[in-house]
Structures are given as C-alpha cells and as structure tokens.
Amino acid sequence: MTRRAYDDGRTAAYNYAYLDEQTKRMIRRALLKAVAVPGYQVPFGSREMPLARGWGTGGIQITAAIIGPADTLKVIDQGADDTTNAVSIRRFFERTAAARTTEATAAATIIQTRHRIPEQPLAAGQILVYQVPLPEPLRRLEPREAETRKMHAWAEYGLMHVRLYENIARFGEVTTTYDYPVAVNGRYVMAPSPIPKFDNPKMDMCPALQLFGAGREKRIYAVPPHTRVVSLDFEDHPFRIQSWTEPCGLCGATDTYLDEVVTDDRGGRMFVCSDSHHCETRRAEGHHGPMLAAAASIHLVEKEDAA
Amino acid sequence: MTGNAEILQAGFADPVFDSQRAFRTVLGALSEPGLVAELDPALTPPPGLEPATAIALLTLADYETPVWLPPALAAGAAGRWLRFHAGAPLTTTPADSAYAVITAGAEAPELFDFHPGDDQFPDRSTTIFIQCTSLEGGLPVILAGPGIPGSRRFAPQGPVPEFWRAAAANHARYPLGVDCLFTAGRRIAGLPRSTRIETGETR
Numbered sequence: 247m248t249r250r251a252y253d254d255g256r257t258a259a260y261n262y263a264y265l266d267e268q269t270k271r272m273i274r275r276a277l278l279k280a281v282a283v284p285g286y287q288v289p290f291g292s293r294e295m296p297l298a299r300g301w302g303t304g305g306i307q308i309t310a311a312i313i314g315p316a317d318t319l320k321v322i323d324q325g326a327d328d329t330t331n332a333v334s335i336r337r338f339f340e341r342t343a344a345a346r347t348t349e350a351t352a353a354a355t356i357i358q359t360r361h362r363i364p365e366q367p368l369a370a371g372q373i374l375v376y377q378v379p380l381p382e383p384l385r386r387l388e389p390r391e392a393e394t395r396k397m398h399a400w401a402e403y404g405l406m407h408v409r410l411y412e413n414i415a416r417f418g419e420v421t422t423t424y425d426y427p428v429a430v431n432g433r434y435v436m437a438p439s440p441i442p443k444f445d446n447p448k449m450d451m452c453p454a455l456q457l458f459g460a461g462r463e464k465r466i467y468a469v470p471p472h473t474r475v476v477s478l479d480f481e482d483h484p485f486r487i488q489s490w491t492e493p494c495g496l497c498g499a500t501d502t503y504l505d506e507v508v509t510d511d512r513g514g515r516m517f518v519c520s521d522s523h524h525c526e527t528r529r530a531e532g533h534h535g536p537m538l539a540a541a542a543s544i545h546l547v548e549k550e551d552a553a
Numbered sequence: 554m555t556g557n558a559e560i561l562q563a564g565f566a567d568p569v570f571d572s573q574r575a576f577r578t579v580l581g582a583l584s585e586p587g588l589v590a591e592l593d594p595a596l597t598p599p600p601g602l603e604p605a606t607a608i609a610l611l612t613l614a615d616y617e618t619p620v621w622l623p624p625a626l627a628a629g630a631a632g633r634w635l636r637f638h639a640g641a642p643l644t645t646t647p648a649d650s651a652y653a654v655i656t657a658g659a660e661a662p663e664l665f666d667f668h669p670g671d672d673q674f675p676d677r678s679t680t681i682f683i684q685c686t687s688l689e690g691g692l693p694v695i696l697a698g699p700g701i702p703g704s705r706r707f708a709p710q711g712p713v714p715e716f717w718r719a720a721a722a723n724h725a726r727y728p729l730g731v732d733c734l735f736t737a738g739r740r741i742a743g744l745p746r747s748t749r750i751e752t753g754e755t756r
Contacts, residue, residue, distance in 0.1 A: 262569045271615050274576045275651075278613075279676035281583050282732045282745035284699050288676040312580070314573040399672035431699050431747060433728060451702075455584050470584040470747075473699040 303461030657711025
C-alpha cells in the first residue's frame with residue numbers, strides 16, 4: 247500500500263493531496279452534479295491554497311480531490327510542461343500526493359491545463375482539468391450574478407448572440423480569439439476557459455472527461471465524454487479556427503497552434519508549436535522545421551534535437 | 554438484540570484512499586451512463602444496503618448532506634451505521650434529501666417526490682441510489698445523451714416499466730431532475746438527468 251508514500255516527515259502535517267477529507271467530499275459532490283448538468287456552473291466552497299488565487303487554485307483543488315496513487319499527472323501552462331506555473335503545480339502534487347508525473351500526453355491519467363488542450367487527441371479514461379479565471383461567459387455583458395444566473399436558468403442567451411453580431415457588424419468577423427463561448431449539450435452556454443478558439447473543436451465529442459475549476463470565482467463545471475460542444479456562430483458567419491501561413495519553425499507541423507517567438511532585437515521571429523511535448527515528440531521522430539538549425543545555434547533548443 | 558447492544562459494522566479500513574478510489578468509480582459511472590463499473594474497497598455493509606450503495610454513501614455523505622432511507626432501514630442498523638461513520642443526518646422528507654436510497658420494485662416515494670433542484674440552482678437536486686438485484690438481464694432500455702457515443706443498452710433487474718416512464722419524465726424537465734445511481738452487489742451504474750431513455754425494445 248502506498249498510503250505512507252507522501253509521508254516523508256516534511257509533509258506529514260498535511261492530509262494526502264493537501265486538502266482535508268471533508269473539503270474533498272464537498273468538491274467531489276460538486277463534480278458529480280457538474281457532470282450531471284454539463285456546462286452548468288456549480289458553486290463550491292473554494293479553499294485557500296498555498297498559492298495566490300489566479301494561479302490555478304480551481305484546477306488544483308479539482309486535481310487534489312480526484313488524484314490517487316494510481317494516477318499519472320501531467321501539468322501544462324499555455325501548452326508547455328516547463329513553464330513556471332506548470333512546474334510549481336507539478337511539484338506541489340509530487341510533494342503532497344507523491345504523484346507520479348509525466349510530460350507525455352498519452353501516459354497521463356490526469357492532465358491539468360492552463361489555456362491549452364494538448365495537440366495529441368485525448369483518450370477515453372483520461373481526465374482534463376482546466377484552470378479557469380472567469381467561469382461566467384456572460385459576465386462582461388451583465389455584471390450582476392443574480393441576473394446571469396437567471397439568464398442561464400431561462401436559457402436567455404440573446405445578449406451573447408448580439409455581442410457576436412456586433413463584432414461582425416463592426417469588423418466583418420467575430421474577433422474573439424480565446425475563451426470563445428460554446429453551447430454544451432444544446433443547453434448551457436459555457437466559457438471554455440481562455441483556450442484559443444483553435445482548441446474549441448477538440449472539446450466536441452471528446453472521449454475524455456473535462457473538468458473546469460475556478461478557484462477565485464468558486465465555480466466547478468464539467469463536460470462529460472462524448473458530449474456536444476458547439477462554438478456559437480451564425481449560418482452566414484460560421485465558426486472558424488485560427489490558421490497560419492507558415493509551419494512550426496522547429497518541427498515543421500502545419501496543423502498545430504503556433505506561438506510567435508521573438509528571437510533577436512532586429513525584428514527576427516519564428517512561429518513554434520505551443521504544445522512543447524508534441525513539438526519535441528515530432529522532432530524526435532525526425533520532423534525538422536525550417537528554423538531548427540538557427541534555433542539550436544542560439545540555444546533555444548538542445549543541439550541534439552537539431553541533429 | 555437491542556439497538557445499543559448491536560455491534561456496528563466497520564467503515565473504510567483506509568478512508569483517504571478507499572474513498573478516493575470509490576469516488577473515481579462513481580465519477581466514471583455518472584460520466585458514462587449505463588456503463589457498469591465495480592467498486593473495490595473492502596467494506597461489509599449494514600443489512601439493507603448493497604455494498605456499492607454503502608461504499609458510495611461513505612464516500613460522498615457527511616454532515617452537510619441529509620440522507621433519506623426507507624423507514625425500515627432508517628430505524629435499523631443502516632441508519633445507525635450511516636450516522637456513525639458519515640455523520641450524515643437522516644431525513645424523513647424525500648424532498649429535503651441530498652442522497653436517497655430506494656430498492657427497485659419495492660414501495661418507495663416517486664422520483665418526483667425527491668428534490669429536482671431549482672432553475673437557478675439545478676445542482677441542489679437529490680442523488681438517488683436505486684438498489685437492484687443485478688445490473689444485467691432485466692428489462693432493457695436504450696440510453697443516449699452526454700457520456701454515450703451513439704446509444705447504450707442498459708438492463709438492470711428490478712426497475713419496472715413505470716419506473717422507466719418516471720425516469721423519462723425526469724429527463725424531460727432537464728436541466729432540473731434527480732440523478733440516479735443503480736447498485737447491485739459491488740457494481741454501480743449511473744443515470745444522470747441528462748440521459749435520454751428509450752423504452753419499448755422487445756427482448
């Protein structure tokens with residue numbers, strides 16, 4: 247039994263996975279109701295966590311309530327496994343839950359994410375935990391919680407369509423590029439968290455369970471596997487995802503979400519996959535992008551990657 | 554034997570990890586309606602509760618969640634066991650309960666007697682454990698909706714046609730409605746309110 251694995255003398259003052267059992271039960275009950283009503287935001291008693299609100303406390307509380315010794319955890323921030331937020335959260339669960347961690351998307355049972363869905367398609371049995379800053383998609387249209395609650399209760403989403411329409415009327419297209427609102431199971435309009443709209447289609451009929459936690463706003467919501475998730479649009483202005491005119495500079499991928507990276511102070515720049523594990527996997531498979539050698543020469547990537 | 558002298562059945566041997574494993578199974582069951590899963594924590598339930606019902610209640614219930622049990626169970630060992638191990642209050646009003654246990658085919662309140670949530674807070678509804686003799690080999694229904702690719706056949710032994718009509722009516726008031734967990738032995742299957750139910754298939 248692994249029950250004492252986390253008890254290394256340093257963390258013994260805490261329960262397994264940091265949260266006390268009563269808090270876990272409360273979060274677990276909220277998760278079950280969230281799954282039963284896809285896209286509906288369940289209020290929950292968000293706890294103080296040992297990092298500031300806005301740094302992923304909602305996602306951390308969900309992960310803490312579901313993780314166990316049999317799990318393998320992957321944490322990404324903007325698609326990358328090696329950024330500060332991802333490294334800190336991964337270490338938090340290594341310390342408090344003796345969690346087995348990985349960077350490989352396929353090897354993970356729980357993937358906690360900020361602002362991306364991995365490029366590699368998720369599989370049945372995996373759980374994707376989103377960190378959500380603003381769970382209420384209607385908040386910027388209607389500041390009063392009492393009103394947005396009624397709008398969800400009565401499925402009054404006309405205001406959201408007016409916002410999208412005004413965008414089209416002024417700019418010729420919907421200018422929202424991230425946190426693009428979706429309708430879940432034909433009923434609730436939901437904020438997919440600030441993922442790029444590029445990732446929205448991946449949520450639709452996804453075989454993995456998707457859980458959303460907003461720590462500061464004290465909301466939990468969910469999309470069960472194989473659930474319809476439709477990005478809001480109009481017949482004559484269908485939803486479109488971003489596209490790029492050049493491939494990933496490192497791995498040459500043409501079907502991934504790319505970040506723009508400034509490489510010098512003379513206007514040099516390159517586009518690279520935001521999903522760092524996906525890009526590394528492709529390079530290891532022998533895919534080379536046009537800027538790989540240049541990136542290696544300025545130590546943006548390891549030399550052997552470029553070989 | 555009188556109530557005081559009766560020896561209480563034990564709870565989880567390892568509350569932290571037993572409840573974590575059990576929760577993941579219940580979460581999976583409710584995420585993929587009609588898919589039968591097995592709860593593995595070792596637990597001897599009190600008389601009247603299926604092992605799966607007892608494990609799930611110990612995992613989810615506490616002082617915040619009023620539980621409705623059939624009167625015979627509430628007055629007996631099951632009621633004492635639940636109050637002792639989970640600290641959960643027992644209620645005699647189905648509409649006040651967060652969790653409820655009924656036995657399929659036995660006399661019980663209607664699904665509509667339990668709390669369906671309200672339009673602004675549909676999460677406040679009752680979750681009902683429906684204890685069956687088996688989760689296979691009964692009257693089949695076809696399920697569809699979130700958590701189900703296409704459709705899924707589900708045939709627990711115990712629920713009668715009137716129950717499935719009530720369950721279909723429960724779905725019709727989505728996003729309100731109760732959520733059901735079917736239990737038999739250590740096995741469990743979910744039926745959230747989001748699931749469409751088609752009956753009338755010939756066996």
